[in-house]
Amino acid sequence: MSLRRPPLPRILLNNVSCMRNAQTILRNINVSIHDGGALVLTGTNGSGKSTFLRMLAGFSRPSAGEILWNGHDVTQSGVFHQYKLQLNWLSLKDAIKDRLTVLDNVQWFEVLEGKCGKAMGALELMGLGRLANEKARMLSMGQRKRLQLARLLAIDRPIWLLDEPSVALDVEGVRLLEYIIAEHRKKGGIVFVATHLPIEIEDAMCLRLPQRFPRRKTLVDLVR
Numbered sequence: 617m618s619l620r621r622p623p624l625p626r627i628l629l630n631n632v633s634c635m636r637n638a639q640t641i642l643r644n645i646n647v648s649i650h651d652g653g654a655l656v657l658t659g660t661n662g663s664g665k666s667t668f669l670r671m672l673a674g675f676s677r678p679s680a681g682e683i684l685w686n687g688h689d690v691t692q693s694g695v696f697h698q699y700k701l702q703l704n705w706l707s708l709k710d711a712i713k714d715r716l717t718v719l720d721n722v723q724w725f726e727v728l729e730g731k732c733g734k735a736m737g738a739l740e741l742m743g744l745g746r747l748a749n750e751k752a753r754m755l756s757m758g759q760r761k762r763l764q765l766a767r768l769l770a771i772d773r774p775i776w777l778l779d780e781p782s783v784a785l786d787v788e789g790v791r792l793l794e795y796i797i798a799e800h801r802k803k804g805g806i807v808f809v810a811t812h813l814p815i816e817i818e819d820a821m822c823l824r825l826p827q828r829f830p831r832r833k834t835l836v837d838l839v840r
C-alpha cells in the first residue's frame with residue numbers, strides 16, 4: 617500500500633494579520649488554495665479587500681502569521697523573487713499609456729515579460745481587435761478595463777490578483793471576464809478576486825471580510 621501525502625497547497629495564509637497606521641486591518645486570516653482554485657473576497661468599503669491583495673502581492677508584509685508559496689515564506693527575499701514572477705495584478709489604477717496604441721500597451725508588457733505573440737489574440741478575445749491601432753486615450757472606461765484583461769492573457773502568469781475587475785464592464789464584458797477566469801483555472805491558474813459586484817466563478821471559496829467600523833447612519837436612517 618502506498619501512502620501518498622496530500623499535495624501542499626500552492627498558497628497558504630496561516631493566521632495572517634495586517635496592520636496599517638497602527639490599526640489592524642486584517643485579523644487571523646487562514647486560506648489554503650491549490651492549483652485551479654479561486655477565492656472571492658467581499659466586504660464593505662474599507663474592510664480590507666485591497667489590503668489583502670496588496671499583501672499577497674508583497675506590497676505590504678503581514679504583521680503576524682505567514683504567507684507560504686509552495687511551503688516557503690514569501691517574505692524571504694530568495695523566495696519573493698521567484699514568487700513575484702508568478703503574479704499578475706489588475707487594479708483600478710490601470711497603468712495604461714494614453715499616448716501608445718492599444719496594441720502597444722499590451723505588447724509593451726509582453727516585452728517586459730520576455731514574451732511575444734499573444735497580444736493581438738488577447739485583444740481580439742476581449743473585443744478590442746478593431747481598436748488595436750488606435751491611441752489608448754480614445755478608449756472608454758470599460759474598454760480600458762478590457763485592455764487590462766487582455767494584458768493578463770498576454771502575460772499569462774499563474775496567479776491572478778484582481779481588484780474590482782468587473783467595474784465599468786458591460787454585461788458581455790463581465791461574461792468574458794468570467795470566461796477567461798474559468799479558462800485560466802482549467803490550466804491550473806489561481807485567481808483571487810476582490811469585488812463588490814457579483815461575478816460567477818464556479819466552486820470559488822468566498823471570504824467576506826468583517827466590517828471594520830461601527831455602522832454609521834445610512835441615508836435611509838436619516839430620512840426616517
Ligand SMILES: Nc1ncnc2c1ncn2[C@@H]1O[C@H](COP(=O)(O)OP(=O)(O)OP(=O)(O)O)[C@@H](O)[C@H]1O
Pocket residue numbers: 636637641659660661662663664665666667668
Ligand atoms: N496606505 C495606507 N495607509 C494606511 N491605511 C491604509 C492604507 N491603505 C488603506 N488603508 C486603510 O485600510 C483600510 C482597508 O482599506 P482597503 O483599501 O483594503 O479596503 P477595501 O475593502 O478594498 O475597500 P473598498 O471596498 O472601498 O475598495 C481602510 O480603512 C483604509 O483607510
